Amino acid sequence: xxxxxxxxxxxxxxxxxxxxxxxxxxxxxxxxxxxxxxxxxxxxxxxxxxxxxxxxxxxxxxxxxxxxxxxxxxxxxxxxxxxxxxxxxxxxxxxxxxxxxxxxxxxxxxxxxxxxxxxxxxxxxxxxxxxxxxxxxxxxxxxxxxxxxxxxxxxxxxxxxxxxxxxxxxxxxxxxxxxxxxxxxxxxxxxxxxxxxxxxxxxxxxxxxxxxxxxxxxxxxxxxxxxxxxxxxxxxxxxxxxxxxxxxxxxxxxxxxxxxxxxxxxxxxxxxxxxxxxxxxxxxxxxxxxxxxxxxxxxxxxxxxxxxxxxxx
Numbered sequence: 001x002x003x004x005x006x007x008x009x010x011x012x013x014x015x016x017x018x019x020x021x022x023x024x025x026x027x028x029x030x031x032x033x034x035x036x037x038x039x040x041x042x043x044x045x046x047x048x049x050x051x052x053x054x055x056x057x058x059x060x061x062x063x064x065x066x067x068x069x070x071x072x073x074x075x076x077x078x079x080x081x082x083x084x085x086x087x088x089x090x091x092x093x094x095x096x097x098x099x100x101x102x103x104x105x106x107x108x109x110x111x112x113x114x115x116x117x118x119x120x121x122x123x124x125x126x127x128x129x130x131x132x133x134x135x136x137x138x139x140x141x142x143x144x145x146x147x148x149x150x151x152x153x154x155x156x157x158x159x160x161x162x163x164x165x166x167x168x169x170x171x172x173x174x175x176x177x178x179x180x181x182x183x184x185x186x187x188x189x190x191x192x193x194x195x196x197x198x199x200x201x202x203x204x205x206x207x208x209x210x211x212x213x214x215x216x217x218x219x220x221x222x223x224x225x226x227x228x229x230x231x232x233x234x235x236x237x238x239x240x241x242x243x244x245x246x247x248x249x250x251x252x253x254x255x256x257x258x259x260x261x262x263x264x265x266x267x268x269x270x271x272x273x274x275x276x277x278x279x280x281x282x283x284x285x286x287x288x289x290x291x292x293x294x295x296x297x298x299x300x301x302x303x304x305x306x307x308x309x310x311x312x313x
Contacts, residue, residue: 011143037273111160220281
């Protein structure tokens with residue numbers, strides 16, 4: 001067994017997984033998994049730079065994670081940074097800060113690398129299941145980008161496109177620092193147009209419609225699952241490998257896009273950091289399901305973070 005730590009720093013959140021990995025059996029025994037909403041990508045789509053306050057929120061989370069990693073005595077650590085830090089002009093400020101705190105340099109990976117990690121994390125434990133037909137389409141809806149990966153035992157094709165819940169919210173729903181509450185039909189249509197253009201782009205290299213099973217990852221998808229199940233609080237065990245029909249996803253998406261900030265915040269399973277961006281995230285999921293004709297989405301709590309941990313092991 002190798003004790004490993006993996007950090008995934010995205011546009012909206014930063015997450016840590018500490019686990020014991022056994023490459024012989026293919027088992028990953030989770031010791032600690034946590035997530036902090038830091039909104040690292042705040043304003044990046046507009047300014048091209050990481051905001052000082054966003055960097056400080058991220059560094060504060062890194063200091064917390066450093067203590068956890070030390071407590072568990074992880075032998076190896078890999079820190080992967082995704083969409084926001086790929087896009088930012090001042091990403092060296094971010095790299096230096098992480099190196100000072102955690103002692104490792106964050107790897108600013110490509111969207112295609114991000115997709116492969118997501119695929120490994122989401123599908124490794126599905127091996128041998130007879131109720132899910134391959135090939136899989138793994139979709140990781142992040143804050144700044146969405147990754148599409150088609151594969152069975154291995155990745156066949158992957159593509160990252162620049163639509164995510166934070167990017168779409170900031171681009172279309174924010175005016176003078178205030179999020180539309182609720183958005184207008186014109187604003188929703190503008191988001192949908194961006195998503196459809198991104199799907200056209202993804203389909204140039206990834207055969208989305210050839211997949212037999214859609215696997216959805218990340219906070220927008222897991223939150224939709226929690227709402228679909230009417231959970232009294234966020235419950236990873238009940239969300240992991242739940243199945244949500246396209247009709248239910250459509251119903252929830254329409255509800256989220258019609259609701260006010262206060263109404264979304266009152267949903268028991270809603271993380272405070274997702275209140276303003278969940279409508280756009282749900283719309284990305286719905287558009288994907290409609291594009292490929294998926295009757296349902298299989299929701300996975302295991303994703304890029306698990307893939308990073310396996311790469312370390």
